[in-house]
Amino acid sequence: MMKFRLCNPTEIVFGSGQISALADLVRPGTRVLLLYGGGSIKRNGIYDKVKAALSACEVTEFGGIEVNPVYETIMKAAAVTRQKGIELILGVGGGSVVDAAKFLATVAPLQVDDPWDQLAGQGQVDTVLPVGAVLTLPATGSESNPVSVISHHGRRLKIPFAEQRARPRFAVLDPDTMASLDIRQLQNGVVDAFTHVIEQYLTLPINAPVQHGFSEVLMRTLVEWGPRLVERNDPEARETVMWAANQALNGLIGAGIPQDWSTHMIGHAITALYDIDHARTLSMVMPSLLRFRSEAKAGMLQRYAKFVWDIAEADPKRAGEEAIRRTEDFFRRMGCPVRLSDVAPIVIEADEIVSHLERAKQTTLEESQDIGLAEVQAILRIAA
Numbered sequence: 001m002m003k004f005r006l007c008n009p010t011e012i013v014f015g016s017g018q019i020s021a022l023a024d025l026v027r028p029g030t031r032v033l034l035l036y037g038g039g040s041i042k043r044n045g046i047y048d049k050v051k052a053a054l055s056a057c058e059v060t061e062f063g064g065i066e067v068n069p070v071y072e073t074i075m076k077a078a079a080v081t082r083q084k085g086i087e088l089i090l091g092v093g094g095g096s097v098v099d100a101a102k103f104l105a106t107v108a109p110l111q112v113d114d115p116w117d118q119l120a121g122q123g124q125v126d127t128v129l130p131v132g133a134v135l136t137l138p139a140t141g142s143e144s145n146p147v148s149v150i151s152h153h154g155r156r157l158k159i160p161f162a163e164q165r166a167r168p169r170f171a172v173l174d175p176d177t178m179a180s181l182d183i184r185q186l187q188n189g190v191v192d193a194f195t196h197v198i199e200q201y202l203t204l205p206i207n208a209p210v211q212h213g214f215s216e217v218l219m220r221t222l223v224e225w226g227p228r229l230v231e232r233n234d235p236e237a238r239e240t241v242m243w244a245a246n247q248a249l250n251g252l253i254g255a256g257i258p259q260d261w262s263t264h265m266i267g268h269a270i271t272a273l274y275d276i277d278h279a280r281t282l283s284m285v286m287p288s289l290l291r292f293r294s295e296a297k298a299g300m301l302q303r304y305a306k307f308v309w310d311i312a313e314a315d316p317k318r319a320g321e322e323a324i325r326r327t328e329d330f331f332r333r334m335g336c337p338v339r340l341s342d343v344a345p346i347v348i349e350a351d352e353i354v355s356h357l358e359r360a361k362q363t364t365l366e367e368s369q370d371i372g373l374a375e376v377q378a379i380l381r382i383a384a
Contacts, residue, residue: 001208001256008251010144011170014243016235018174019046019134022053025170026088026132031058033086035077035101037065037093041136044180050092050134060084065093068271068278069100071116071152074107081108081129090132091168094185095140095192098133102166103148105129116152119161128165136177138242139189139279141196141249143171151272158272159360160264173246175238183230187335188279190226193245194219194330195282198304199261200254202290203367205299208257215253216307218244223308223330230334262365263289266376269356274346283336284343287328288383292375294320296368340383350380 013021026032032054041047051059062077081089081104089108091101107115109127119125133143142148146167151158178186201215221244229237247253266289267281276284294301294317301320305311309326313319328338340348354373357363365371371379 001206002258004256006251006255008144008167010168010250012144012173012246013170014173015239016174016176018172019049019177020053021172022050022090022132022134023056025172026054026057026090028056029058031085031087032060033077033081033084033089033104034059034061035065035089035091035093035097035104036061036063037067037097039063040180041092044177046092046134046136046177050090054090060086065097065100066151067096068151068158068275069096069103069148071103071150072154074100074104074150075114077104078108086129088130088132090134092134092136094135094137094189095142098135098142098168099140099148099150101131101133102142102146102163102168103150103161105131105166106148106161106163116155120159125163125165128163131166131168133168133171134177135171135173135242137181137185137189138173138178138245139192141193141246143168143173144246144250149268149278155359156272157356157360158268159362160268171246173242175235175242178238178242179233181233183335184277186230186233188277189245190222190229190241191283191331191334191336192279193241193248194222194226195263195279195286196245196248197222197253198286198327199264200257200259202297202300202304203258203260205303206256206258211253211255211257212303213307214247216304218248218253219308226330227333258367260365260367262371265357265360265362265365266353266379269353269360270348272356273352274343274348276343276346280336280343283331283334283338284340285379285383287324287331287338289371289379290324290327291321292379292382293366293371294324296370340380348380350377353380 270281305319305323
């Protein structure tokens with residue numbers, strides 16, 4: 001196990017009806033920016049519950065955060081934040097809104113017109129506004145981690161940013177908010193969470209039985225409860241998937257672990273260039289990437305086969321291939337593509353993906369830094 005430091009100060013308030021807890025989490029009189037997406041929270045009643053809980057606060061609203069949050073939109077929200085003297089950013093929505101809230105909390109105090117290059121280069125940030133979250137779509141774990149993935153339309157880039165001080169101070173996880181989600185959103189959420197676990201698990205075989213065991217429980221849970229959520233969307237499935245998605249990317253299972261994230265970087269490029277749902281870009285790439293790296297990942301693939309899919313196969317190669325096949329089947333069951341051709345008539349060009357990775361300075365990927373641009377081309381050929 002590698003050396004690590006782990007601190008997750010996000011207070012989780014979990015359970016049915018917990019939006020009302022905002023009244024205790026936010027000090028009366030606080031100037032709050034209520035950040036949300038396309039307005040679904042106004043149609044499903046969540047908006048009214050949030051406003052009621054914040055009745056003692058001074059609330060300014062900013063809607064219109066995109067499914068893949070856009071830098072240019074967040075900079076408009078930053079101007080409002082400065083103008084209104086906002087003291088707390090409250091993201092109400094899925095991972096995209098929470099990502100936007102964290103990035104906004106970081107850029108709003110900066111006294112520069114265009115801080116993209118400063119943040120992309122890990123430049124110094126002196127002040128970060130407090131962030132809170134009310135999660136309505138479980139998928140990314142953004143409600144209790146420090147990462148924001150932001151798209152810059154002008155540069156045709158989508159890249160991750162990390163700022164520990166932007167990690168939400170609190171996150172309200174009320175499974176009731178999932179009742180009005182459509183099937184595609186539920187499918188995407190389950191697949192996104194599942195791939196988060198794999199990116200931290202299918203790496204190098206090191207001594208980390210606690211992290212690996214917890215990862216296996218999370219994957220088995222998502223395999224069992226994900227289809228039930230999509231097919232029935234009942235209360236037990238909602239709460240189980242919401243909690244599993246949070247645990248998949250709150251830092252715990254990745255502590256002391258060499259992590260991969262190459263599928264995510266390639267997926268970000270596909271989303272930026274072709275506007276395909278994030279989770280679906282991951283399901284399109286991951287099986288082929290695992291096949292391409294099956295020899296290097298043989299040890300963990302065999303463990304994955306045994307403890308996630310109950311595959312009793314002594315030969316590592318056959319065990320790994322069967323585990324990848326079952327992973328594909330699971331993605332298909334969740335209604336997601338597993339090949340680039342599955343999203344036809346969209347034609348995904350490998351050269352464009354490589355160009356995005358070059359511009360994003362993501363030219364060496366994977367836990368061993370063994371995936372370069374030529375390897376990305378090879379993976380996309382397998383995925384075709």
